[in-house]
Amino acid sequence: MSENIFSYMAGETRVFGTSHDNIQVNIEGLNEDVTRVILVDKNESPINTTEKVEFINKATKNGISPVEVKGQKSYLITWINSYELCIAYATITNLSSSLELLQGMVSSTVEVIQNYNYQFP
Secondary structure, eight states: OOTTEEEOOTTOEEEEEOSSTTOEEEEEEOSSSEEEEEEEOTTSOBOOOSSOEEEEETTTOOEEOOEEETTEEEEEEETTSOEEEEETTEEEEEEEEEEEEETTEEEEEEEEEEOOSOOOO
């Protein structure tokens, strides 16, 4: 499996970089349909950025509000839609979801794609 692919398996956790130097995304599978995304720093510690953060459902163009899960500010996403993570109105990461058939089993995945087109000050 590619290093920028995350599988929606309960308990799987991976950290991916973004095009923002101080922000990474920690993705944790909660079940086969839902995962949570937490913004973390380089040490994988949860962060609350002072910059405007917005998770956007690419199909509906609606923002996703964070919720508290396991005591941490989290964004809950599903394999059904794809998403963009924006900081200060600039997309820093795209999460492109899909459903695949792997070795006779259905697997839902998200591909994490960094956006290198925007340079932060």
